Amino acid sequence: MKSHNRIKINSESVPEQALVDWIEQLAGRLQQSRQRSLLLCRGSRSWCLDVVEHCARFGQQRLLTDLEDISDGLAFSKAETLLGQEADCVVYDMFGGLQVDVLCMAAGLVRAGGILLLLVPEDYQPGDDRYGRWQGKTSQAGYFVRYLLAGFASSDAVYQLQETQPLLPIQQISDASMVDFDGAASAEQVEILQALAAWLGQTKKPLFFLTADRGRGKSTTLGMFAAAQAGQRQLVVTAASRAQAAILLQQLATPDAVAFIAPDEIIRRGERIDCLIIDEAAMLPYSLLRQCLDLADKTVLATTTGGYEGTGQGFLLRFLAAFEPQDYAHHQLFEPIRWGRQDQLETLLNQLLWLKPSLPEWACDGTKVELRVYAKPELNQNIRRLQSIYNLLISAHYRTRPSDLRQLMEDENQRVITAEVGDEVVGVMLLNREGGLDAELCHEIFMGRRRPQGHLLAQMLTAQAGIRQFARYRGYRVQRITVHPDGRRQGIGTRLIQRAQRLVAAEQLDYLGTSFALDHALAAFWSGLDFALVHIGSGQGKSTGRQTVALINSSNKQVRADVALLQHKLAQYLPLWLLTYCRLMYWQDVRALLQLAQLHYQLSELDEDDIRAFAEGHRGFDLSQGSLQKLVIMGLPRMSELTEPQCALLIDKILLNRAWQSLTGPELCGRKQLQQQLRQSILRCYEYWQNNEL
Numbered sequence: 001m002k003s004h005n006r007i008k009i010n011s012e013s014v015p016e017q018a019l020v021d022w023i024e025q026l027a028g029r030l031q032q033s034r035q036r037s038l039l040l041c042r043g044s045r046s047w048c049l050d051v052v053e054h055c056a057r058f059g060q061q062r063l064l065t066d067l068e069d070i071s072d073g074l075a076f077s078k079a080e081t082l083l084g085q086e087a088d089c090v091v092y093d094m095f096g097g098l099q100v101d102v103l104c105m106a107a108g109l110v111r112a113g114g115i116l117l118l119l120v121p122e123d124y125q126p127g128d129d130r131y132g133r134w135q136g137k138t139s140q141a142g143y144f145v146r147y148l149l150a151g152f153a154s155s156d157a158v159y160q161l162q163e164t165q166p167l168l169p170i171q172q173i174s175d176a177s178m179v180d181f182d183g184a185a186s187a188e189q190v191e192i193l194q195a196l197a198a199w200l201g202q203t204k205k206p207l208f209f210l211t212a213d214r215g216r217g218k219s220t221t222l223g224m225f226a227a228a229q230a231g232q233r234q235l236v237v238t239a240a241s242r243a244q245a246a247i248l249l250q251q252l253a254t255p256d257a258v259a260f261i262a263p264d265e266i267i268r269r270g271e272r273i274d275c276l277i278i279d280e281a282a283m284l285p286y287s288l289l290r291q292c293l294d295l296a297d298k299t300v301l302a303t304t305t306g307g308y309e310g311t312g313q314g315f316l317l318r319f320l321a322a323f324e325p326q327d328y329a330h331h332q333l334f335e336p337i338r339w340g341r342q343d344q345l346e347t348l349l350n351q352l353l354w355l356k357p358s359l360p361e362w363a364c365d366g367t368k369v370e371l372r373v374y375a376k377p378e379l380n381q382n383i384r385r386l387q388s389i390y391n392l393l394i395s396a397h398y399r400t401r402p403s404d405l406r407q408l409m410e411d412e413n414q415r416v417i418t419a420e421v422g423d424e425v426v427g428v429m430l431l432n433r434e435g436g437l438d439a440e441l442c443h444e445i446f447m448g449r450r451r452p453q454g455h456l457l458a459q460m461l462t463a464q465a466g467i468r469q470f471a472r473y474r475g476y477r478v479q480r481i482t483v484h485p486d487g488r489r490q491g492i493g494t495r496l497i498q499r500a501q502r503l504v505a506a507e508q509l510d511y512l513g514t515s516f517a518l519d520h521a522l523a524a525f526w527s528g529l530d531f532a533l534v535h536i537g538s539g540q541g542k543s544t545g546r547q548t549v550a551l552i553n554s555s556n557k558q559v560r561a562d563v564a565l566l567q568h569k570l571a572q573y574l575p576l577w578l579l580t581y582c583r584l585m586y587w588q589d590v591r592a593l594l595q596l597a598q599l600h601y602q603l604s605e606l607d608e609d610d611i612r613a614f615a616e617g618h619r620g621f622d623l624s625q626g627s628l629q630k631l632v633i634m635g636l637p638r639m640s641e642l643t644e645p646q647c648a649l650l651i652d653k654i655l656l657n658r659a660w661q662s663l664t665g666p667e668l669c670g671r672k673q674l675q676q677q678l679r680q681s682i683l684r685c686y687e688y689w690q691n692n693e694l
Contacts, residue, residue, distance in 0.1 A: 043163025176340025223251025
């Protein structure tokens with residue numbers, strides 16, 4: 001730690017030796033009981049750093065800070081590199097602000113008998129906290145921070161040190177029972193290892209999913225499996241980074257017993273893999289995962305599902321749903337390994353941050369739903385309602401983190417609309433107010449020089465879609481929308497959208513819009529609403545690996561004129577985009593994109609001649625592709641007669657121009673047969689176009 005300027009301890013400060021003795025006593029009791037606790041240290045910067053030095057007697061320390069006066073501190077932005085590691089004392093420095101996701105990650109690093117040390121400024125002001133800032137303004141109310149600190153203050157699992165307050169006696173700490181081990185593994189781990197060995201011998205089920213909450217020994221179990229199979233099979237380990245697979249690789253007898261290969265390198269090589277092990281699979285983009293899976297005969301995917309990382313729950317919801325149950329085995333680890341069964345710290349964070357959501361069953365009657373719009377003060381006065389809303393969000397969305405809870409409680413730009421039946425929340429929509437920027441800032445955004453926080457859709461349509469002054473319009477962006485699983489397909493989602501449209505009109509805003517990572521399930525919902533597709537992002541989303549799309553609904557004449565311009569641009573350039581930056585899209589998502597776009601082209605006489613020469617004659621594919629693209633883009637969203645394999649072949653070859661050898665038709669066949677199947681499907685599309693005057 002860097003030296004820091006010490007202030008003179010005033011007469012009200014805790015004597016240093018008394019503080020040292022108190023910390024020694026706390027460390028001894030925690031280690032004896034195998035419990036973990038949170039130690040909240042509040043005072044001046046200098047005094048708090050003294051406490052950090054005294055807490056070194058706990059054992060190995062990890063320090064997370066956004067300030068530079070701790071030389072061995074790790075910045076909050078790099079906290080994910082520590083996942084899978086552990087320490088006896090983990091310090092979270094709140095002098096740099098409260099990044100609650102990182103605070104929870106810090107808690108997950110603490111092993112049994114250890115302490116999470118939280119440093120809090122004596123004069124902490126929510127308005128100075130940059131992690132409570134949205135659209136350039138911080139929340140002066142600080143609802144979330146006050147809620148969290150009040151929860152800590154009332155918990156028996158939290159010990160508090162305050163520079164100007166006397167030390168409180170340390171009460172007896174209840175024991176946390178640790179898992180028994182048979183050699184190096186727990187009984188649960190042995191069961192998983194046996195299940196993995198049995199799965200390897202099966203000809204079916206190419207996938208094995210292993211999920212667990214943090215601290216359950218998931219990575220260690222994978223390492224034991226890899227060590228047992230090394231030399232018998234060709235194994236490859238991968239993860240978002242080598243550091244994230246460190247615990248797994250530590251189980252190997254020698255570092256090179258099993259190869260670690262980065263996911264993008266696996267794809268670049270394109271070589272078949274006998275058995276691929278992917279640790280923290282939810283940290284990888286969806287498309288990257290799918291491409292890795294395509295190269296492996298057997299794949300083990302492990303991910304953390306519970307709590308603060310916000311990815312594992314969505315991994316189960318979306319990734320697992322893409323496979324048939326007969327294609328995979330799914331096993332879970334429940335018993336904590338890093339800490340005890342009755343662990344105080346885990347229980348505390350689960351309770352305060354609602355990390356273990358549970359949805360009550362609901363008798364489906366959409367006719368009794370009442371829609372409500374909440375302002376932040378009203379929402380924060382009803383913690384039970386707030387928890388119901390957050391539980392629904394965390395159970396349904398790909399990535400929901402504690403930082404989203406903070407935004408839900410504090411961000412004044414966000415509006416919350418609920419669908420309620422009695423006291424139960426059965427649907428929720430989050431709206432983010434955007435735009436209203438001046439002409440100069442709009443120009444800076446358009447030129448790519450500015451990216452104002454919190455104006456995602458307004459900025460996207462200005463800087464990327466190319467409407468120079470779009471960010472001057474004011475509107476709401478649908479940030480999230482979900483309905484209780486028991487209440488879906490009853491029109492509740494549509495009613496939430498309609499309520500948002502009325503809110504836009506009442507507040508005299510210009511539009512209601514949305515932006516999301518395209519997948520066919522989401523597109524099916526939005527395609528039934530009166531929204532226009534206006535933009536397709538050029539890059540793939542970091543967490544999803546999918547293209548982002550933007551949709552707009554507006555009754556404003558100027559906005560509608562700009563929407564018409566964007567739709568014309570979309571129709572003009574979509575064939576090119578599909579051959580370039582959209583080329584890695586899955587065919588199902590391309591079909592969903594076409595369903596959203598509902599584009600129309602005029603087929604010239606030459607176009608029709610090209611199509612007929614290809615479909616009915618022997619015209620080469622390359623000579624006809626431009627005309628074929630127009631026909632497929634128009635016809636595919638409207639035709640229900642084509643089978644899925646026929647749709648896949650049309651999209652993969654005609655729209656995405658994938659190599660012939662990578663294609664599969666309705667039946668396994670060679671290039672000549674594939675071309676014939678293409679000709680037949682194109683003929684059906686052309687006849688449909690003629691009969692329906694698309």
